[in-house]
Amino acid sequence: MQSRDVETGLVVILCPGLAGPLRRKIKDRLESFGGEVTAVEGTGRFYLEVRGEVAAIQSLVVESWPGVEKVVSLGGEFLHTAADPDRVPEGVNVGSVCIGAGTFSIIAGPCAVEDEQRAVRIASSVAADGADLFRGGAYKPRTSPYAFQGLGDAALQILQKVRAECGLGIVTEVLDPRDVENIAGIADMLQVGSRNMHNYSLLKELGQTSIPILLKRGFASSIDEFLMAAEYILSGGNSNVVLCERGIRCSTATNNVVLDLGSIPELKKRTHLPVLVDPSHGSGDSYRVPALARAAATVGADGILVEVHEKPEEALSDGAQALTLDQFGELVPQLREIRELLEGHGSGVPDDLVSTPGGEDL
């Protein structure tokens, strides 16, 4: 792909009038990382074009080098997550469900598994209403050490029974690299929570497995950082990654969180990975969840991750943002109909939703 090589890379703009030996030194240092560097002479200043191995260079702070005025990235650092212009994404298989292959997947369940009977009742209900996978936390990352931390292993046993009884695949969170093997033996998909998106030890451990990963965006992470976190898993060898937008911190948003729905069209253009939306953490208020879930369906997301509880007011965590079983039951057909409408629109899917492969920076 010659054109991709020209398109991606770096341009290093040198300070005006920089002397030849210094230009040479900068060029040598850039070449030492393995890429091809070409000097271009402008009017009074030089440019260095870098092609090839730019991922490592881009993590340096080249702009702080003496003699360098600016560094312009032209892409190429997202080695595994970048959208491929020549390939339609295939989606990620989680048990019998395929996320990201044109369907709208719904993952529903309580924030935390609290007891077996309750978990089975919730799972049965959401399954009957059309959920594709069941979520339930066994290990919970809580701001306070004095808050309910999840039932741990006992919850894993419950989740196994839930799958056996209700037939839904299980999604549950992993917090510690030492737990990966154990949880992966039971769950169908491991969730990396927002607080752990930057936990690179955990991401590297998950890269060594082949289990599907639900990677949530850090609550104060940019899209570049989000995709780089996914690179940690993919570059390790595990390509079964599903992204999830879950709201970012913002000083003027209610509850200090705003769901970044505009990130969905951006992610769909930049990466081949499926993208879900979590309207529960993205609002913090159950009364706003149905509206945001419908919005997710219209912006091109591949599905939602939503908290549902039998009795939200009794929940040991996150009760304020959980839908009741009835609310969930009313929401699902709305989502399905919106997707049908969009997919059947006029001559077909709206242009901006068609998964025409696109370049990373176009």
Add this chain to the structure above:
Amino acid sequence: MQSRDVETGLVVILCPGLAGPLRRKIKDRLESFGGEVTAVEGTGRFYLEVRGEVAAIQSLVVESWPGVEKVVSLGGEFLHTAADPDRVPEGVNVGSVCIGAGTFSIIAGPCAVEDEQRAVRIASSVAADGADLFRGGAYKPRTSPYAFQGLGDAALQILQKVRAECGLGIVTEVLDPRDVENIAGIADMLQVGSRNMHNYSLLKELGQTSIPILLKRGFASSIDEFLMAAEYILSGGNSNVVLCERGIRCSTATNNVVLDLGSIPELKKRTHLPVLVDPSHGSGDSYRVPALARAAATVGADGILVEVHEKPEEALSDGAQALTLDQFGELVPQLREIRELLEGHGSGVPDDLVSTPGGEDL
């Protein structure tokens, strides 16, 4: 409305063991603002319940008073904007269009009026495609004084011709209280831009008129501040205010802005004022605008304000976020169909979209 009186007000929690004379002094000071204050004795501390005139008190920093531990607001400061449990909102009339009475209104046009022919061509096109009102800037607030500042009076003349030729009502921005009378003589609706949401001189001036106002949320303003800005206009006597969410600044959002779609269900619950969404400023990228416009239709907004340009790449401002005429033409039917779907859903409109009057803090 006795129940409202009990529901709204303040509770002032006093420091433990505060002596009687100090308690009395605080009570007196609170009463001096005109409300009714009742002392309640707890276990080791006292509470002062304030009912009645609390709007002025709430703007004091009562928590900094010696002897006061906490102040808890129970509502009542949003005198004119609060949703009325006993009244269905009637909407705001702008020419022949009524915004917020169950319809989905579309206001479209270029960021700035650049020349007459172009303005007429754009207006004719968006009118034919179903726009309800035409937007076009005569006076533009620009970050740089060296940037195009709008054509000013000449643009107002052009806007008058646009209305005459295309039949669309005109929405244009006002920046200066001295321009209100002049612009109000020509436009059907005056826009207060995001940078001026806190320009209280301008808001007070607009409160003295009866022209419809499109009030955009400050790019770093909370919902409380947004509603208080509307209070400036309504308390002056002008109740024709339409709110518009247009994105808020956030360090980790692309282009530093995120559209706060979750604010729509919150605003619909808290206020009787109509609420629009501006997906153009809310993303900064035209390729993301259709998705966010559809999302606006699903979260309960009363319409959108969207930038449309004949040749976005030639626009003198905001070209990156403007839809082409064709893109707008494709978007409108999607929005109409989504609304029809939602309004006709099952036994009717989704529960969370029904405009059942709700209390401010429920």
Add this chain to the structure above:
Amino acid sequence: MQSRDVETGLVVILCPGLAGPLRRKIKDRLESFGGEVTAVEGTGRFYLEVRGEVAAIQSLVVESWPGVEKVVSLGGEFLHTAADPDRVPEGVNVGSVCIGAGTFSIIAGPCAVEDEQRAVRIASSVAADGADLFRGGAYKPRTSPYAFQGLGDAALQILQKVRAECGLGIVTEVLDPRDVENIAGIADMLQVGSRNMHNYSLLKELGQTSIPILLKRGFASSIDEFLMAAEYILSGGNSNVVLCERGIRCSTATNNVVLDLGSIPELKKRTHLPVLVDPSHGSGDSYRVPALARAAATVGADGILVEVHEKPEEALSDGAQALTLDQFGELVPQLREIRELLEGHGSGVPDDLVSTPGGEDL
């Protein structure tokens, strides 16, 4: 200054393989703004170097033009505020005080003027303790229309008496372009508050005068935007502008505001304008004000603007952040001694505080 011409300007990086006619079209459009444009051929792509009139071009969204991949600014848009490598800043005279000429200026007083006796007592006290100018609000921008809005004209009369009795020059806020002439007739310096930093009508009006302006940073404005707001005043003809950092909104800061003390060294490098710090609004808590005022003295600020009140708990606005007269009296000698220490340090002023003229982007 030939070197400045090479240093400043724009580099427009074109898409790889862009055809000659399109390159020509982009070059022509850039030249139409009056600058000089040179095409440079790289490996597979072209660069356009723009020198000269770039301020207007930089306000366009050139990156959205078809065929343009990236636009890199090399400076030159801050025509009047940029630091001049050949000139030591002279400071801004306010009455008999010169701000920014090596001294550390202290502007102190209450948020709002409440009554004459109190204003005189506060002014006498802060004058005796070493304040250089007196601040007091006549017109107050308040979030709520039901909050105390200032005494208006009556306060201006009081401020005149304060100056006559206490000898301190007067700093007071202007909210409305229609009030500029009136207030300028009485005050020695006009303050533009944080909410009005983007009120370009007001800034333009102030540019037509020669009165000293205290321009506060918008609470959600970048340094570029802050300097551009100053450009509005300077480009109008008024060069008597003093900047003031007063805290910016941040979701994880206490009281939602964080004082950006790191902006001071940046501003001192980029602009010749004096820079003050407001530790009162920058914290919102009086107990944190002395620490932040001392910090301001160590980072190179030219002084502080600080709220002082006789009885903060009785203040009609901002009482929580006002120092008492005693606290102010204790703070001033600390500030003076820190400055003496730094100015006399070892072989002199710390290197990073020396006002060696620096370039905008160095």
Add this chain to the structure above:
Amino acid sequence: MQSRDVETGLVVILCPGLAGPLRRKIKDRLESFGGEVTAVEGTGRFYLEVRGEVAAIQSLVVESWPGVEKVVSLGGEFLHTAADPDRVPEGVNVGSVCIGAGTFSIIAGPCAVEDEQRAVRIASSVAADGADLFRGGAYKPRTSPYAFQGLGDAALQILQKVRAECGLGIVTEVLDPRDVENIAGIADMLQVGSRNMHNYSLLKELGQTSIPILLKRGFASSIDEFLMAAEYILSGGNSNVVLCERGIRCSTATNNVVLDLGSIPELKKRTHLPVLVDPSHGSGDSYRVPALARAAATVGADGILVEVHEKPEEALSDGAQALTLDQFGELVPQLREIRELLEGHGSGVPDDLVSTPGGEDL
């Protein structure tokens, strides 16, 4: 401590007119967590005062319970970190250095250990200039998996030699709970980086040791969350925790980060733990580091953590923000003199710097 019991706790404000059985149910549920609950009757509504075991309750979302209008925290959830009114903090011993006992500690060194000779040269230099401890990263958390990740075990060996040769205690970062034992065997203090402040598995592991911990504030974490992260370590049994403010993300700050110096007086009031400041990550630009380091000395911090490198432009990480050896040498005496000045001021230390024990919420 009877007064503390009255002062701390919760007040649950019930909805107006709530029926007796519902009030009883809420009271029972609150009591089930072990605290003492008293009902107080107001005018038309009830209050429930909760004393005793409130830490677990406060992590519930009690406000979402039916019948509850508001929940007001009166403190008591910071069981181990809260400042103790009856005890002067003793500081944390790290080798022969005691952080937080009235001294100003300086921890200096490169972001990452790159090779032995360089590490020894830097350590010798900063030791000679007055650094108290040496910092150097063996394991580096990098946004990109393609960036230099640290030398790992090899770096630990180097750090051991650095200590042997230069005599400085060693501070290095731990990323993975599985590495704690190994690194603790070599280092004198383990750093938890900003990205891992929410990594509760790691924090719990560290709570099981007795090694001193340098806990950096999450780049998007509130002070409450910061203190709760420390609670994870202290509640596990390790009380040797030193906090470090290192800048928080903010959309309008340069480099997207602002050093929250106002957090220092807040932390000093709320907790007995020592607090350092990191001006390197807090600015991202070496030219701003000396100013911010001096500021740290004036706001009451117990020291700084600062990046120093022999040749910042060759650094494999964070070069843009590292001081040179010379710059560090010039900075140290400035810091020492500022502290001497403040400690000897007038009748002594400025009032707001005196470590009079203070209550959590006063």
